[in-house]
Amino acid sequence: MGGPDEQPEFNRPTWIAMLFSAGMGIGLVFWGAAEPINHYAITNPFAEETGTEQAIRDAMSVTFFHWGIHAWAIYGIVALVLAYFNFRHNRPGLISAALNPLFGKSMEGPLGSVIDVLAVIATVIGVATTLGFGAVQINGGLSFLFDIPSSFWMQLVIITIVTVLFMISAWTGLGRGIKVLSNVNMILAIALFFIMFMIGPTMFILNMFTQSIGAYFQTLPTMSFRIAPLDQAERDWINAWTIFYWAWWIAWAPFVGIFIARVSKGRSIREFVFTVLVVPSLIGFLWFSTFGGTAISLEHFEGVDLSSLATEEMLFGVFSNYPFGMVASIAAITLISTFFITSADSGTYVLGMMTTGGSHQPGQAIKLTWGVLLSATALALLYTGGLQALQNTMIIAALPFSIIMLLMAISFLKAIYKEGRELGIGKIPKKKTK
Amino acid sequence: MLKKAKPAFSISVGIMLVLVLLGIILPEGLESVTETIQVFISDKFGWYYLILVTLFTIICLVFFNHTIRKNQIGRS
Numbered sequence: 001m002g003g004p005d006e007q008p009e010f011n012r013p014t015w016i017a018m019l020f021s022a023g024m025g026i027g028l029v030f031w032g033a034a035e036p037i038n039h040y041a042i043t044n045p046f047a048e049e050t051g052t053e054q055a056i057r058d059a060m061s062v063t064f065f066h067w068g069i070h071a072w073a074i075y076g077i078v079a080l081v082l083a084y085f086n087f088r089h090n091r092p093g094l095i096s097a098a099l100n101p102l103f104g105k106s107m108e109g110p111l112g113s114v115i116d117v118l119a120v121i122a123t124v125i126g127v128a129t130t131l132g133f134g135a136v137q138i139n140g141g142l143s144f145l146f147d148i149p150s151s152f153w154m155q156l157v158i159i160t161i162v163t164v165l166f167m168i169s170a171w172t173g174l175g176r177g178i179k180v181l182s183n184v185n186m187i188l189a190i191a192l193f194f195i196m197f198m199i200g201p202t203m204f205i206l207n208m209f210t211q212s213i214g215a216y217f218q219t220l221p222t223m224s225f226r227i228a229p230l231d232q233a234e235r236d237w238i239n240a241w242t243i244f245y246w247a248w249w250i251a252w253a254p255f256v257g258i259f260i261a262r263v264s265k266g267r268s269i270r271e272f273v274f275t276v277l278v279v280p281s282l283i284g285f286l287w288f289s290t291f292g293g294t295a296i297s298l299e300h301f302e303g304v305d306l307s308s309l310a311t312e313e314m315l316f317g318v319f320s321n322y323p324f325g326m327v328a329s330i331a332a333i334t335l336i337s338t339f340f341i342t343s344a345d346s347g348t349y350v351l352g353m354m355t356t357g358g359s360h361q362p363g364q365a366i367k368l369t370w371g372v373l374l375s376a377t378a379l380a381l382l383y384t385g386g387l388q389a390l391q392n393t394m395i396i397a398a399l400p401f402s403i404i405m406l407l408m409a410i411s412f413l414k415a416i417y418k419e420g421r422e423l424g425i426g427k428i429p430k431k432k433t434k
Numbered sequence: 435m436l437k438k439a440k441p442a443f444s445i446s447v448g449i450m451l452v453l454v455l456l457g458i459i460l461p462e463g464l465e466s467v468t469e470t471i472q473v474f475i476s477d478k479f480g481w482y483y484l485i486l487v488t489l490f491t492i493i494c495l496v497f498f499n500h501t502i503r504k505n506q507i508g509r510s
Binding site: 074076080110226242269273355357366406 | 472
């Protein structure tokens with residue numbers, strides 16, 4: 001993507017590191033052990049009995065489903081559409097500009113502003129939700145390790161400190177701040193992963209990974225459309241988990257999409273789709289097999305009670321069963337903090353870009369305003385009703401943006417077919433049946 | 435090239451400020467309203483989310499094998 005002979009701006013490992021740092025870092029640390037344990041021991045995804053061997057299999061394959069290609073396709077499609085219109089057609093990197101082929105000039109007027117505002121709001125709430133999760137988990141970790149109270153006021157202190165740090169990072173600009181921190185994140189995350197992989201039940205992890213990939217592919221079509229109209233208990237579970245995740249990824253899509261588009265300049269569509277869909281999904285699967293597999297094996301085979309811990313403390317509960325547990329816990333807290341900084345930093349950049357007509361160098365004052373508002377939103381919602389309030393607001397903000405995403409996809413297909421015709425690449429490209 | 439803020443900036447900052455202030459002044463009120471809307475959306479639009487997300491996945495996968503790759507974007 002980009003002009004002819006455009007060279008990629010960032011090398012491949014940095015590129016992938018940035019995808020994770022912007023997109024899922026905090027979520028991976030937060031849910032790594034907690035989601036599989038929830039499905040295995042607290043509420044079964046299919047409203048069946050918990051704590052059984054079947055529950056282990058379900059827990060892992062359902063977690064893979066939530067963090068697999070669907071999630072990355074949501075990001076990927078926004079990124080693909082934006083990158084295509086921005087770099088190929090030299091339109092501004094705005095959501096409204098991507099709808100130009102459908103609505104024409106009206107996208108430069110008030111209607112375009114409405115669309116951009118909806119995208120901005122989804123982004124603020126999506127990023128704020130993730131920051132809320134991050135703050136709650138930092139608090140959970142400190143409380144688990146050092147008996148520091150877990151309360152809104154502690155989270156206020158944590159968010160304030162991290163806000164100051166990410167403002168400094170945002171001040172230094174995209175090129176340096178995020179790049180350095182993303183790499184720090186990646187090194188920390190890989191170190192944490194290998195520690196867990198080595199000290200945890202390595203063979204069980206590898207076996208669960210392999211088995212669950214099979215189950216993932218096998219159940220993909222059913223899971224993709226599972227809405228359980230005839231089973232209220234199952235339906236409640238789907239609302240609480242699958243719909244929540246889909247809304248989370250959609251609320252994040254303008255942010256991560258714009259960010260991915262921005263750092264993907266100079267890559268081909270094929271490489272783009274592969275690196276944005278397949279590679280991150282596989283990395284996510286490995287991550288969940290390691291942390292979720294260890295957590296489940298502790299609870300199922302060793303009788304360790306993890307499921308009665310608060311969700312944000314489960315990861316630390318897992319670590320506490322192993323030597324170096326303290327080191328791993330502190331590394332995890334550090335990792336969430338640095339992910340928090342990179343997410344918030346790129347969040348302010350993207351919001352700045354979205355509200356300055358797509359400028360690739362939004363002004364510092366605008367970025368600062370967004371930085372403060374991101375943290376204020378996370379805090380205000382944590383104050384009203386904790387994580388649940390954040391999740392509720394996010395599901396609401398995601399709905400209008402999901403319609404915009406659908407329009408973007410149609411707009412993109414329209415433009416690319418037109419281009420295909422103009423360049424005369426044979427016939428109109430035939431869709432391959434997969 | 436520093437561009438100035440567009441209308442989208444002031445409008446969305448305004449909306450977010452209102453939300454934050456509501457959260458501080460009327461925490462319970464905001465909480466119960468968002469809860470009600472959230473339950474409504476999950477119940478009535480669940481099917482729509484599932485279909486939409488799967489559709490995006492299919493579009494992405496189709497593009498992986500699309501003939502447009504011969505004209506790799508940016509290298510024509």
